Amino acid sequence: MTDIYSYQKKRKEDFKKSEKTTAEQLFLDNIGHIETIKETKGFKMIKSYWVSEGNKSLQQLSSIDINDTANLAKTTAKLELATNFVNYLNAHEKGLS
Numbered sequence: 001m002t003d004i005y006s007y008q009k010k011r012k013e014d015f016k017k018s019e020k021t022t023a024e025q026l027f028l029d030n031i032g033h034i035e036t037i038k039e040t041k042g043f044k045m046i047k048s049y050w051v052s053e054g055n056k057s058l059q060q061l062s063s064i065d066i067n068d069t070a071n072l073a074k075t076t077a078k079l080e081l082a083t084n085f086v087n088y089l090n091a092h093e094k095g096l097s
Contacts (some may be wrong), residue, residue, distance in 0.1 A: 050089070053078065057075050057078040
């Protein structure tokens with residue numbers, strides 16, 4: 001019979017030793033890049049672009065026929081993407097990430 005305490009302790013040690021996946025490393029690298037440019041004009045331009053894309057998508061949603069589900073789904077997805085990305089950039093500006 002396996003000792004649960006020993007098993008969990010070994011598992012925790014193995015987890016600490018394991019390296020980051022490629023996706024995790026890429027994410028951390030991207031955060032680092034954003035942190036280095038968050039005070040620049042380019043950062044503000046990127047944020048401004050995505051804010052305008054979100055506003056444009058929101059305006060388009062009000063003019064789309066409710067039966068045009070393909071266009072409705074595409075525009076909703078663009079709005080959600082823009083909103084999420086702007087929220088992500090806002091978190092970096094405020095130092096919350």
